[in-house]
Amino acid sequence: MYSPDIIDRRLHQAKKQGEVFQRLPRDKSIDIAAKLERLRIGRDGKPLPEGQLSRPLNAAEQAHIHSERLISKCDFEYWFVRYACLELDPGVCDRSGVGPPILLESQRRYITLFGRREKECHEEQKKYKFTEGILAYVHKCRQVVATATVRGISQHRLLFWPGTRGFAASLDDERKGELFKRDHLILDNLPFWQKPRIYPDVKDTELGFEPPVSSRINYQAENQQSGIGVGTQNDVSHLTEVALWQYPGRIRYSFIPSLPKAITTFHVQESTSDGKGNYWHEVTEAARHRRRGYESWIYAFIPYYTNRLKYRSNPPNDWTPAEHTLRHAELIERTSPEFFDGMTIHPSREQLFWWESTRAQHALNGELATFLTNYPATPEQSFQSPSQGALPVELIEQMEMECKDPVHYEVEVAA
Amino acid sequence: MPQQAFHVSGSHLDLTLESDESIAQDPRGLVHVWQEPVQHARYIIGCDPSVGITGWRRDLATDGDHKTDNSAIEVFRVDAIKSPVMKDGQSEIDPITKAPKFLYRDLQVAEFFAPVDAVEIARVCNILGRIYAGDQDDQAELIYEAYPGPGVLTTQELMRLGYTNLWYWETIADSVAEQTSSVGWHSNMNTQKILWYRSRRHLLERKAKIQSQWLLAEYANAVIDIEKMRARAAYGFHDDLIQAANMCFWAGHKWTYDPERTWEPVTETAIVEPQRSAPVLGEYRSYKEVWANALDGWD
Numbered sequence: 112m113y114s115p116d117i118i119d120r121r122l123h124q125a126k127k128q129g130e131v132f133q134r135l136p137r138d139k140s141i142d143i144a145a146k147l148e149r150l151r152i153g154r155d156g157k158p159l160p161e162g163q164l165s166r167p168l169n170a171a172e173q174a175h176i177h178s179e180r181l182i183s184k185c186d187f188e189y190w191f192v193r194y195a196c197l198e199l200d201p202g203v204c205d206r207s208g209v210g211p212p213i214l215l216e217s218q219r220r221y222i223t224l225f226g227r228r229e230k231e232c233h234e235e236q237k238k239y240k241f242t243e244g245i246l247a248y249v250h251k252c253r254q255v256v257a258t259a260t261v262r263g264i265s266q267h268r269l270l271f272w273p274g275t276r277g278f279a280a281s282l283d284d285e286r287k288g289e290l291f292k293r294d295h296l297i298l299d300n301l302p303f304w305q306k307p308r309i310y311p312d313v314k315d316t317e318l319g320f321e322p323p324v325s326s327r328i329n330y331q332a333e334n335q336q337s338g339i340g341v342g343t344q345n346d347v348s349h350l351t352e353v354a355l356w357q358y359p360g361r362i363r364y365s366f367i368p369s370l371p372k373a374i375t376t377f378h379v380q381e382s383t384s385d386g387k388g389n390y391w392h393e394v395t396e397a398a399r400h401r402r403r404g405y406e407s408w409i410y411a412f413i414p415y416y417t418n419r420l421k422y423r424s425n426p427p428n429d430w431t432p433a434e435h436t437l438r439h440a441e442l443i444e445r446t447s448p449e450f451f452d453g454m455t456i457h458p459s460r461e462q463l464f465w466w467e468s469t470r471a472q473h474a475l476n477g478e479l480a481t482f483l484t485n486y487p488a489t490p491e492q493s494f495q496s497p498s499q500g501a502l503p504v505e506l507i508e509q510m511e512m513e514c515k516d517p518v519h520y521e522v523e524v525a526a
Numbered sequence: 527m528p529q530q531a532f533h534v535s536g537s538h539l540d541l542t543l544e545s546d547e548s549i550a551q552d553p554r555g556l557v558h559v560w561q562e563p564v565q566h567a568r569y570i571i572g573c574d575p576s577v578g579i580t581g582w583r584r585d586l587a588t589d590g591d592h593k594t595d596n597s598a599i600e601v602f603r604v605d606a607i608k609s610p611v612m613k614d615g616q617s618e619i620d621p622i623t624k625a626p627k628f629l630y631r632d633l634q635v636a637e638f639f640a641p642v643d644a645v646e647i648a649r650v651c652n653i654l655g656r657i658y659a660g661d662q663d664d665q666a667e668l669i670y671e672a673y674p675g676p677g678v679l680t681t682q683e684l685m686r687l688g689y690t691n692l693w694y695w696e697t698i699a700d701s702v703a704e705q706t707s708s709v710g711w712h713s714n715m716n717t718q719k720i721l722w723y724r725s726r727r728h729l730l731e732r733k734a735k736i737q738s739q740w741l742l743a744e745y746a747n748a749v750i751d752i753e754k755m756r757a758r759a760a761y762g763f764h765d766d767l768i769q770a771a772n773m774c775f776w777a778g779h780k781w782t783y784d785p786e787r788t789w790e791p792v793t794e795t796a797i798v799e800p801q802r803s804a805p806v807l808g809e810y811r812s813y814k815e816v817w818a819n820a821l822d823g824w825d
Binding site: 400 | 528532535537544546552556560592612615637650653729736737739746747750
């Protein structure tokens with residue numbers, strides 16, 4: 112679903128079994144879907160009752176629907192950018208309102224990492240007849256469409272893989288409601304030929320799809336009385352704002368055991384950091400360094416400069432970057448290969464101007480720790496503990512600029 | 527091109543062939559070098575020995591040993607960097623001499639940490655101390671935590687290896703700083719507190735250039751122990767590198783004797799600054815004498 116190799120393998124298998132399908136450009140798929148949607152409107156201009164069309168579908172239309180559903184099932188990205196409607200960020204899209212997204216760099220990163228792990232899962236399954244599935248920590252800066260992407264993945268699984276059991280949890284009722292709202296937005300805007308019959312549909316609590324889809328999803332708040340996910344098994348699960356959770360210990364002790372160890376498992380925890388020495392700090396660093404017990408977890412760190420269109424400002428023509436801004440750019444160039452598969456990222460002038468001016472705003476208010484937490488360039492920057500830290504944040508930030516990679520020597524000591 | 531190897535008697539450092547990824551996952555047990563030795567430079571070596579795991583080797587590391595305290599070595603080149611003091615993007619000028627002001631900074635040049643025991647870390651100190659002898663010709667000065675803890679084993683092993691350029695514990699009694707006959711740093715609540723205060727000030731004044739991401743991570747993750755008023759590792763982190771580095775600053779700058787290096791201008795003519803002199807009456811005589819004469823006249 113996420114790995115190009117697995118997608119090709121599935122579609123090749125479908126072709127061998129006589130299935131006919133054709134990949135279409137995004138705009139064409141959206142255009143045809145809009146035309147087909149008009150069949151749901153009666154002569155009086157009002158929507159027809161559920162299940163009815165103004166005329167029967169012709170053979171070409173039926174073939175198109177079959178093809179799009181088949182490809183969508185096998186290829187998450189194909190479906191996501193054509194049929195999953197989200198509230199678009201006008202700052203990074205060419206339009207606002209609700210519509211299918213154009214993938215940002217951060218979203219491509221999530222899908223690449225999930226795809227890489229998916230491929231490993233298939234290899235493990237083939238070799239050992241066992242795999243733990245896709246498990247991920249997404250450690251991110253603010254507003255990098257992680258939640259929207261994972262909601263898309265969850266709905267894709269529920270829709271196209273019958274019998275999927277889903278789960279989503281966040282900090283409190285309000286944030287849980289936000290997840291429910293986003294899911295409903297996707298379902299409400301699906302073309303009629305993808306939309307399942309929804310029952311039950313309990314606000315902020317539960318969604319179910321009637322047979323033959325028969326998938327369901329529960330929504331819970333972390334601060335509820337009982338443990339999360341107790342008494343259930345969940346194939347697809349998503350925990351958000353984890354660093355802010357009051358009782359993150361529940362994740363390990365009550366939720367993780369509810370995950371089936373299977374190729375169908377997809378579990379994501381995502382958050383911006385909140386302090387250091389806590390659950391989020393511990394698990395993300397363990398996954399980053401692939402410590403024992405975390406070897407199969409995906410670690411996705413999304414620094415602020417990932418999406419080139421997001422955090423930027425228009426610099427004046429005569430703007431010259433300050434010394435520490437230049438050193439910050441060097442820091443990005445030095446550290447980015449770790450987070451982007453060896454690729455060195457060179458921040459743009461607009462990004463650096465945004466960084467310099469936003470940082471100055473925060474520094475003026477004595478909120479540099481907040482700035483670094485929300486918009487880190489490295490995981491180290493993201494974990495701030497302004498009230499307890501032995502050295503001021505400003506100093507650590509300056510010192511970080513001076514770090515360099517050393518030359519490494521092995522030591523052989525004469526006995 | 528980095529030097530391929532350093533040989534000290536039968537011991538040696540060899541450029542590793544390990545991948546960057548493998549080192550990033552586990553940097554322990556390797557010597558990390560940022561600057562090769564310079565003959566006339568002054569180096570100081572700080573070491574924090576630990577009980578460790580006897581016989582630990584990098585190629586036999588296990589996942590559980592991450593929680594074992596590391597023995598740590600830091601090597602600093604003292605006052606290595608002379609850089610102008612900047613103010614508003616420009617070099618700051620002394621208002622009296624009109625000369626630019628300079629800041630001297632220590633430079634971190636090498637580092638080693640691993641959960642090896644107090645004897646094995648002494649052997650690594652012996653190699654690094656001889657490689658980074660600098661202006662001391664044969665051995666750089668070494669400061670290490672000798673008490674409490676397993677430091678006595680480090681002392682014995684260093685003696686066996688003929689490593690004698692060791693820092694001796696110093697005390698201040700009746701306002702006179704004296705070296706004692708006791709080798710190494712003596713760690714207790716008071717000495718740790720004063721070591722931290724001094725080192726914190728040193729770092730805040732940007733008088734040390736830390737190049738290691740691992741040492742920086744320890745500084746960044748250190749929290750203040752309210753009871754002891756010193757920095758310590760936050761839960762789940764180490765602070766061995768901090769201890770080694772802070773001791774380097776102490777010994778490198780002889781803080782027991784010379785609490786703080788000050789910058790004094792050198793000028794061709796005397797600086798006339800009336801605020802710095804005591805008031806005198808007429809020609810120069812002692813302050814006491816002048817006032818005594820003045821008062822005598824009133825009898």
